[in-house]
Amino acid sequence: MPFLDPAWLIYLGAGLMLLAYAIRDELRLRTLIIVSTFVYIAYYYAVDGGPLWEAIVTSLLMVAVNFWVLGQIALERTTLRLSDDEKRLFDAFETLTPGQFRRILKLAHWRRADDPEGTVLTREDEPSGALFYVFNGIISVEKRGHRFRLPKGNFVGEVGFVLNRKTTTTSVAPEGVTYVEWDADALRKLARQRPALGNALNALLTRDLAKKLTASYRPDDALPANRETFELLEAAE
Template sequence: MGISHPLLLEIIFHVGNAIALIAYLFRDQIHLRVVVIVSMILQSSYYVLISAGGPLWDPLSWKILTIVVNVVMIALLFRDRLRFGIDDEVKPLFEAFGVLSPGQFRRLLACAERRGGAMPLTERGVRPTSLFHVLSGAAEVNKDGRRLGVGAGSFIGEIAFLTGGPATADVRLQAGARVLQWDVGRLRALMRKEKAIDIALRGLLSHDLAVKTSHSALPEQAGLPNQGALSIS
């Protein structure tokens, strides 16, 4: 099945390899893999046409395998960028991260549990086993006899999570409120596995803490200033 135009074969071979080099100039993984597939198709054509005795199956098989792997990876990358599974309740948290892909955020959600109703969240002086994020309603912070209502968008237990120390206040979720609850051990395991989630979560927790420190009489556990849900009772 050889081709009678060796110059055309040379062009196919060199263009295919040149495109493979160009692929590495792309930072976007989908674009990179699409260009790699184009390169592999051209190189496969070369190994199909080069020999009059038929395709050169050894190199051709590897090119085909490379095409298949990249097609699968493109499908996974597209899936990672789709927003399915991010409902209205958790959408504000996803948008607050800003840097996480929908897939990364879904993996963060997968190790959390949604809980609601009146219940204690943290006890002062005791190291929490969970990190919380208030989705709706309010939680009551009690420290040194002072009480503060914390609204949606706030993290609870972030100081203990960041430092590994005990909770700095007693916090109780109010009736009708809902939170995301992460087991600390499971969450740390995910953060060790996925550096992007580690960096994004630590950054958001640090920002949340900085805002609380500058706007609250209870800096360790106060809510975000733009929620309009803060009240001292």
């Protein structure tokens, strides 16, 4: 059998396919399957009596499906197709993978505070059906008569969200502040459906709270330590 006999393509394609099945990483597995399928297509084209168009078309369909799956894997692992603002928001979700963040992003609502007197996000000792993230600007937060300012890059309502209880502060976004809002029930449902995502989200929110507790705010800006905040931190351990 000559070295360039098309039959050797069958052996090469089979070897690549076997190697693919021995790899646990799905991205590499799919890539090798695509390469091996193209080797088979070359055989179907060069074989005596060929081209075998039925086999070629079927193989091309398999390649197309695997390319589609590769695209989904890329979206799960990278920030491809995210806008600049979405990438900035992803930087805040440092405990989540890109794929987990995309699921969170589907539930997000981008808001801009347009009320000249300020938009109320949460009210102290009242239920809140949302979780917020300050994207740009500084909001005003009040607890038991003590006021402080909370800059961009912070979550609002995380205590009420994680512990599923009334909020501990009144927070107001001045006109022009941009923030992101999530429906709390929808977010909790997603967390129940995907426990790994839920654990990563809870870890993120408790880390955000810990940052507030340890930050060097001025006395009139300080976040008061209270039973709810320490209870939340203990729940994350």
